Each structure stands twice: as C-alpha cells, then as structure tokens.
Amino acid sequence: MDTFEPKIVGLFCNWCTYLAADLAGISRMKYSHNLRIVRVMCSGRIHPEFVLWAFRNGADGVLIGGCHPGDCHYIEGNYKNLRRFLLLRKLLEQVGIDPRRVRLEWISASEADKLKQVVNDFAETLRELGPFGTELPEEPVLDIHPKEEAVS
Amino acid sequence: MKQGNGTVPRIGVYVCHCGTNIAGNVDVKAVVDFASKLPGVVVAREYKYMCSDPGQSLIKNDIREKNLNRVIVASCSPHLHEHTFRHATLEGGQNPYLFHMVNIREQVSWVTEDKMSATEKAKALVEAAVYRVRYHEALETKEVPVNPDVLIIGGGIAGITAALTLANAGKKVYLVERDYSIGGHMAKFDKTFPTLDCASCILTPKMTAVKDHPNIHLFTYSEILEIDGYVGNFTARILKKPRYVIEDRCIGCYVCVEHCVYKTPKFPSEFDEGLGLRKPVFIPFPQAVPLIAAIDPETCIEFKSHRCKKTCQEACRDLVGRDAIDFTQREEVVEVQVGAIIVATGFKTFDARRIPEYGYGRYPNVYTSLEIERLVNSSGPTGGEIVMRDGRKPRRVGIIHCVGSRDRNFNPWCSRVCCMYSLKLAHLVRERTGAEVYNFYIDIRTPGKGYEEFYEKLMQEGVHFIRGKVAEVTDWTITPEETGKLVIRVEDSLVGVVRRIPVDMVILSVGLEPRDDAEEVRRQLNISCSSEGWFLERHPKLAPVSTFTDGIFIAGACQGPKDIPDTVAQAGAAAAEALALIDRGSVELEPNIAVIDEQKCSGCHVCIALCPYSAIAFNEEKNVAVINEALCKGCGVCVGTCPSKAITQQLFTDEELLAEIEGVLLV
Numbered sequence: 051m052d053t054f055e056p057k058i059v060g061l062f063c064n065w066c067t068y069l070a071a072d073l074a075g076i077s078r079m080k081y082s083h084n085l086r087i088v089r090v091m092c093s094g095r096i097h098p099e100f101v102l103w104a105f106r107n108g109a110d111g112v113l114i115g116g117c118h119p120g121d122c123h124y125i126e127g128n129y130k131n132l133r134r135f136l137l138l139r140k141l142l143e144q145v146g147i148d149p150r151r152v153r154l155e156w157i158s159a160s161e162a163d164k165l166k167q168v169v170n171d172f173a174e175t176l177r178e179l180g181p182f183g184t185e186l187p188e189e190p191v192l193d194i195h196p197k198e199e200a201v202s
Numbered sequence: 203m204k205q206g207n208g209t210v211p212r213i214g215v216y217v218c219h220c221g222t223n224i225a226g227n228v229d230v231k232a233v234v235d236f237a238s239k240l241p242g243v244v245v246a247r248e249y250k251y252m253c254s255d256p257g258q259s260l261i262k263n264d265i266r267e268k269n270l271n272r273v274i275v276a277s278c279s280p281h282l283h284e285h286t287f288r289h290a291t292l293e294g295g296q297n298p299y300l301f302h303m304v305n306i307r308e309q310v311s312w313v314t315e316d317k318m319s320a321t322e323k324a325k326a327l328v329e330a331a332v333y334r335v336r337y338h339e340a341l342e343t344k345e346v347p348v349n350p351d352v353l354i355i356g357g358g359i360a361g362i363t364a365a366l367t368l369a370n371a372g373k374k375v376y377l378v379e380r381d382y383s384i385g386g387h388m389a390k391f392d393k394t395f396p397t398l399d400c401a402s403c404i405l406t407p408k409m410t411a412v413k414d415h416p417n418i419h420l421f422t423y424s425e426i427l428e429i430d431g432y433v434g435n436f437t438a439r440i441l442k443k444p445r446y447v448i449e450d451r452c453i454g455c456y457v458c459v460e461h462c463v464y465k466t467p468k469f470p471s472e473f474d475e476g477l478g479l480r481k482p483v484f485i486p487f488p489q490a491v492p493l494i495a496a497i498d499p500e501t502c503i504e505f506k507s508h509r510c511k512k513t514c515q516e517a518c519r520d521l522v523g524r525d526a527i528d529f530t531q532r533e534e535v536v537e538v539q540v541g542a543i544i545v546a547t548g549f550k551t552f553d554a555r556r557i558p559e560y561g562y563g564r565y566p567n568v569y570t571s572l573e574i575e576r577l578v579n580s581s582g583p584t585g586g587e588i589v590m591r592d593g594r595k596p597r598r599v600g601i602i603h604c605v606g607s608r609d610r611n612f613n614p615w616c617s618r619v620c621c622m623y624s625l626k627l628a629h630l631v632r633e634r635t636g637a638e639v640y641n642f643y644i645d646i647r648t649p650g651k652g653y654e655e656f657y658e659k660l661m662q663e664g665v666h667f668i669r670g671k672v673a674e675v676t677d678w679t680i681t682p683e684e685t686g687k688l689v690i691r692v693e694d695s696l697v698g699v700v701r702r703i704p705v706d707m708v709i710l711s712v713g714l715e716p717r718d719d720a721e722e723v724r725r726q727l728n729i730s731c732s733s734e735g736w737f738l739e740r741h742p743k744l745a746p747v748s749t750f751t752d753g754i755f756i757a758g759a760c761q762g763p764k765d766i767p768d769t770v771a772q773a774g775a776a777a778a779e780a781l782a783l784i785d786r787g788s789v790e791l792e793p794n795i796a797v798i799d800e801q802k803c804s805g806c807h808v809c810i811a812l813c814p815y816s817a818i819a820f821n822e823e824k825n826v827a828v829i830n831e832a833l834c835k836g837c838g839v840c841v842g843t844c845p846s847k848a849i850t851q852q853l854f855t856d857e858e859l860l861a862e863i864e865g866v867l868l869v
Contacts, residue, residue, distance in 0.1 A: 065730075065750065066730075069281070069730065072279045072281060075279075075307060075308030078312055080315050083319035083322075086323065086326050086866035086867070088330070088866060089280070090838065090854055091851075092837040094839035095838030095839065095854060096842055097841075099860075100859060103863055104867065107863065107867045109867055120725065124815075124837035126814055127814070158730070159738060160731055
C-alpha cells in the first residue's frame with residue numbers, strides 16, 4: 051500500500067501566515083504538498099465550524115495560522131482565535147477525534163522557515179495518525195453531524 | 203454542495219503560466235481542462251502572462267462576449283496582482299468583487315517538489331475558487347478622504363530628504379527624531395565615498411533647510427508612543443522628552459556650557475563615539491539642528507543631588523538674558539493627524555566586542571570605523587588629527603573588513619558600505635599621516651558609480667591589500683620589529699601563507715545591523731520585518747518603499763544596508779509615494795467590512811465587547827447591534843463570534859469560506 055498522504059486545510063491570516071507562505075514561495079523553499087491554503091483577513095475570523103466543516107469534507111488535519119501574540123494586525127484577533135481553539139480541541143477530544151489533527155501556530159510574515167517546518171511536521175504527524183476517522187470509536191460518543199446532513 | 207447566491211454563475215477561469223514560473227512545475231493545460239468541466243465554468247483559458255495587457259484583454263473580452271459574471275485568475279499571490287485583475291474585471295464591465303484570485307505560484311509551483319503533486323494542488327485551489335465565487339456579490343467601495351499631512355520617523359539623511367521633498371511640494375511634514383539633533387549617522391562622517399566631498403558640506407545645508415522650512419514641524423529628542431488609524435487617517439502620539447532647556451528661548455550661544463560647574467568636559471560625548479568629552483550641559487555638535495543646548499540628567503549634579511549651584515541657569519538668565527534653562531521641564535505628549543507615514547529609522551553598527559579575538563575594548567589602539575570617522579573629522583575630538591589614545595601618530599594601520607558581516611557566527615549579510623568606507627578611511631589615514639595602510643578583505647565589493655575606479659586609485663596610491671579573513675589581533679609579539687605593536691594574524695589566501703602583520707592601529711570595519719528598537723517600531727506601525735530585523739518592503743523590486751500596511755512607507759537603511767546615494771534615492775521614492783497618496787485626495791477602502799442582519803441579531807452584546815475598534819454600538823430601541831462602517835476595519839472577529847450568525851463579513855462570508863474549504867478538499 052502507498053503511504054497515506056493526508057489533506058491539510060490551512061486557515062491563514064492575511065497579514066502574517068499567508069505572507070509567510072508567500073515568502074516561502076519567493077525563497078523557493080520546498081515543503082510538503084499536502085497543504086491547501088484558505089485565506090482569511092484575521093485568525094479571529096475563524097469559526098470552529100470551519101474546522102469541523104473541513105473534517106466533514108475530507109480534511110485529515112487543519113492548520114490555523116495567525117500572527118504572534120501582540121502582533122495581530124487587528125490588535126488582538128489572534129487571542130480570540132486562541133480561546134476558541136482551546137475549546138475546540140476539548141470538544142474534538144470528547145467526540146473521539148485526536149486533538150493533534152488541529153494545530154494552531156503563530157507564524158509571522160518573515161517566518162517562511164517556520165511555516166515549512168510546521169507543515170512538514172504536521173504532515174508527518176497526520177501520516178502517523180492515518181486518515182481522519184481512524185481513531186473514532188465505532189459508536190459515536192456524540193453525533194457532530196446534524197441529522198438531515200447525515201443522509202448525503 | 204452548497205448552492206450559489208441566486209444568480210446563475212457564468213465563470214471564466216484563467217490560468218497563468220507566468221513564463222515558466224508556474225508552467226515549469228504545474229501542468230497548466232491539465233488544470234485548464236479540469237477547470238473547464240467544473241460546474242458553472244463557461245470558459246477556461248491559459249496564457250503566458252495573465253497580468254500583461256493581452257492577458258487582461260482576454261478577461262475583458264470574455265466578460266463582454268460570453269457574459270461572464272464571475273472571474274477567476276490562477277496565478278501569483280493576491281498581494282501582488284489582485285488589484286490588477288479586479289481592475290480588468292471592472293474594465294470588462296463587471297463589479298471588481300466578482301473576481302477571485304488563486305495563488306498557484308508562491309503557494310504551489312514554487313514550493314512543491316514534483317509536478318504531479320503541484321498540478322493536483324493547483325486543481326484543488328482552482329476548484330475551491332469555482333465553488334467560492336458562486337457566492338460572490340457585487341460590492342460597493344467606500345472612499346475616505348486622505349489627510350494631506352505626513353509623519354516622518356527618523357531624522358537622518360533619509361528622513362531629511364523625504365521631509366524636504368514633501369515640504370517643497372507644499373505638504374505639511376512632522377519630522378520626529380529620537381536624538382537631540384537631526385543628521386543621523388551621516389553627520390558624524392568626515393568625507394563621503396567615492397567623491398570625497400565633505401559630509402558636513404552636503405548635509406548641514408539640508409539640516410538647516412529642514413529647520414527653516416515653514417512646512418516642516420521638527421520634533422527632536424522625541425519618540426513615537428503610539429500610532430493609530432489607517433491609510434489616509436493616522437493619529438500619532440509623539441513623546442517629547444525633556445531636554446531641560448526651553449527650545450524657543452535657547453539661542454545656542456554656549457554660555458551655559460561655559461559656565462557649567464564642571465570647568466572642563468568630563469563625560470564621554472555620544473556624538474564623538476566616546477573619543478571626546480562633554481559636560482552635563484552640552485550642545486551635541488557645533489552644526490547641530492536645532493542648535494539648542496541640552497542637560498543630561500544622568501551626569502548633571504542638580505539632578506543627582508539637587509545641590510548644584512546651577513551656574514549654567516544663572517549665566518543664561520543674567521549674561522544672555524534668555525532664562526532658557528528649566529530644571530523642572532517635564533515630558534510632553536503631542537498628538538498629530540497625518541495621512542501617510544514614512545519610516546526612516548536607520549541602522550546601528552555591529553558591536554565589535556562580540557568578536558573578542560579582534561581585541562576591541564581590550565587593546566586601546568583597536569578602533570571601530572565609526573570612531574575613526576570622528577578622528578579624521580575636522581570638527582571631531584582631535585580636530586581631524588589622527589592620533590591614537592596614547593597620543594602617538596600611527597605609522598602602520600590595519601583595516602579589517604567584514605567585521606560582523608558575511609559571517610555565519612554573526613550576520614550572514616553583506617553590509618554593502620564597508621568596503622567603500624574602508625577604502626575611504628585608508629585614503630584619509632594615508633593622506634593625513636603617511637602611514638602604511640593594510641586592508642584585510644574577503645572580497646572587495648565596489649558596485650556603484652565611480653566605486654571601482656576609487657578602488658583602482660587606492661591601489662595606485664600604495665595602500666596594501668591582503669586577501670584573507672583575519673584570525674586575531676594580538677599583542678603577543680615574537681620578533682623585535684613587532685615589539686610594542688599589535689600583530690594581525692591572517693592567512694593570505696592569495697599566496698597561501700599565514701602572515702603576521704605588525705601595526706600601530708587597527709580599524710574594524712563594522713557592519714550594519716537593524717536598530718535595537720526596530721521590533722518595537724514594527725509593532726507600533728503594524729508593518730513586517732525580515733527575520734534579520736530589517737523592515738520588509740511590499741515587493742523587493744516593484745514596491746521597494748511600500749509596506750504591507752497601506753499608507754506606511756520605508757526609506758533608507760531601516761530596510762537594509764545601503765549607502766548614501768541609495769538612501770537618498772529611496773527617500774525620494776518614499777516621498778513620491780506619499781505624495782501620490784495625498785494628491786489623490788481619497789482612498790478606496792476594501793469593502794471587507796462586517797454587516798449585521800437586524801432580523802437575526804438577538805441583541806446579546808457579545809460582539810460589542812470583542813470589537814478591537816469599538817465599531818459596534820447597540821441600538822436600544824431596536825434591541826440590535828449596529829456596526830459603524832467607518833470604524834470597521836474588516837477583521838471579522840465579530841463574525842466568527844456571533845452566536846446567532848447575524849453578522850457577515852463581505853468578501854469573506856461564511857458561505858464563501860465554507861465553499862472554499864469544501865472545494866480545496868475535492869481533488
């Protein structure tokens with residue numbers, strides 16, 4: 051069997067992590083191809099639903115990227131994201147999803163190197179974890195899918 | 203799959219080759235074929251350079267001929283060309299916000315190892331965009347007026363040049379300098395390379411012009427406390443530190459300095475790099491602008507013990523009649539409103555103590571280049587005479603290049619100016635003392651107009667050049683001719699031997715580094731730094747003085763090491779950019795603001811406390827939150843928080859983002 055290649059959704063803020071991803075390109079750094087980036091203006095915009103939605107639609111991991119504490123372009127959106135992130139991890143754990151599947155990193159516009167390392171490392175973690183759902187118990191602890199959606 | 207926003211989407215997808223930048227690592231044709239089969243896509247095309255005129259024409263023509271109502275371009279980063287393609291969409295006759303950009307260069311072709319994975323990734327991102335754009339809506343932009351005044355931070359040659367350019371164009375400029383005088387590093391230099399004109403003769407007239415210009419408001423010995431606002435409408439709070447001399451009253455007559463209780467100067471002068479001495483009350487240098495005395499509370503007896511006879515104050519009052527000295531002066535905060543900001547905060551030199559083997563701080567006759575600049579300067583501590591700390595004239599001088607630069611242990615970058623200033627100092631030292639001068643270099647880098655010719659001239663003058671990185675400077679002597687001298691040990695890599703060169707004086711050509719407070723300035727202004735700490739330009743070639751924050755520009759060595767001509771050129775460019783912004787009169791703001799659906803708002807107040815700009819108020823009558831569009835900056839924090847999903851962020855609606863997430867996962 052081929053090695054499993056995870057799909058990673060990157061939810062990156064426009065001012066820091068998205069620019070770091072641009073810089074990685076400008077510096078011609080090569081990193082794991084598993085990352086697909088979706089841009090938001092601020093990590094504070096990211097609703098936990100985005101992460102769950104990503105898992106529902108086939109993501110094996112979600113990487114949230116924001117500015118370093120104190121560096122947020124919008125003063126403190128990253129802190130607001132952090133609060134939701136910590137709660138979300140708890141929720142994921144409760145329903146049996148390995149919390150390592152969602153990762154929050156502060157990556158500034160100049161830290162292309164860090165971006166590369168994080169993506170490679172995250173892809174490696176996810177390869178070890180296997181496809182999303184591997185760790186889920188057979189009987190869901192808590193059904194996260196709304197009833198009418200479960201049909202599709 | 204989620205449904206679109208009602209209108210039947212007619213999507214055009216354009217995949218750019220970007221020469222071979224994208225096409226070299228992404229199978230563009232495969233992406234186009236893939237895209238053409240996606241739902242709603244009417245036309246999918248590829249082109250060598252989508253940003254070129256023919257590329258943009260493809261979009262415009264297709265909008266007209268095929269009635270496109272959504273446009274997707276897969277090319278470079280939206281930070282580079284989003285504006286270009288929005289404009290093309292507009293010119294084609296559609297609302298620019300019906301366009302969406304897919305980044306398959308910076309985030310795909312350039313970072314992915316193999317072509318197959320890169321092509322798959324590009325397909326996924328294009329599909330995500332196709333899913334996303336169906337939710338796009340025509341949006342209106344809001345125009346806000348631009349305040350015509352400009353704030354310039356840093357009063358070195360960059361700040362001075364930018365200030366004068368803008369002021370001559372009739373704009374009001376606030377120039378803020380941290381030190382007592384403007385002039386920066388250049389004011390300390392004697393001659394400038396390669397023309398050897400006197401730095402003072404070309405700088406001091408400009409300094410005076412700044413002081414006398416009716417459009418320039420100068421703040422010296424001041425710092426930026428806080429910057430608030432956005433392009434066109436910034437508010438800056440400036441801290442004026444107390445110099446204990448009332449600026450309007452002082453005439454720079456030196457009487458207070460002469461009458462200080464210290465009969466002779468006793469404390470190291472910062473301006474003279476510690477080689478000269480000053481009193482607690484002093485004028486930093488004779489050509490200072492403004493020419494105003496200052497009192498240093500660290501060394502003044504009055505501040506230490508409150509028991510000074512205060513003869514300076516008495517002299518100023520009784521002999522000059524100005525009564526300018528005020529020991530009770532407090533710091534003051536001034537608030538100014540500006541439309542644009544130019545950051546020109548400069549650099550600092552490498553601390554030579556970090557390389558102990560070169561002996562700086564241990565051997566008195568090891569100097570930094572900046573100290574030598576003061577020594578050769580006719581207004582310096584020795585009146586331009588090159589004498590060592592022990593009073594002797596050096597007969598043999600060694601200049602060590604690349605100190606702290608091009609060195610993995612310290613800074614990897616080339617500081618760009620050291621080769622040339624080392625050559626200049628070699629010339630000046632030889633001219634003034636007749637000493638034998640040895641240059642120890644790794645490579646000589648003289649890329650500039652007249653620079654290589656200057657190097658050639660130096661070689662003909664009989665200055666010695668030894669290629670090799672110096673191992674150490676030592677006073678451990680072996681032969682009689684080394685006695686009493688410092689020995690420079692170096693491997694002469696052209697000859698392949700280790701040499702010992704005895705000299706009287708060693709000059710360390712220290713490199714350039716970001717200032718210690720660069721990080722703080724960066725945070726205040728919300729701009730980015732490279733990992734080394736230099737301020738980051740928007741694009742290294744096409745937008746070298748712009749930053750990622752609109753309305754804030756950078757000039758000079760705060761962006762990276764550069765010499766005076768390049769600094770002046772960049773300052774002019776920054777001034778021109780600021781001028782272009784101001785004279786446009788207004789700016790269009792991104793319509794990515796948040797909007798509240800009153801029907802859905804439950805009036806829970808959660809968003810109000812979270813908004814970092816206090817842009818959300820509460821309407822008690824209707825029991826709903828209300829967003830002030832003018833204050834909203836479009837972060838979307840409230841949107842991500844609203845428990846009733848009553849708030850949407852234009853350009854980043856939940857539907858758009860969820861569709862995009864769904865789309866990236868389909869391939």
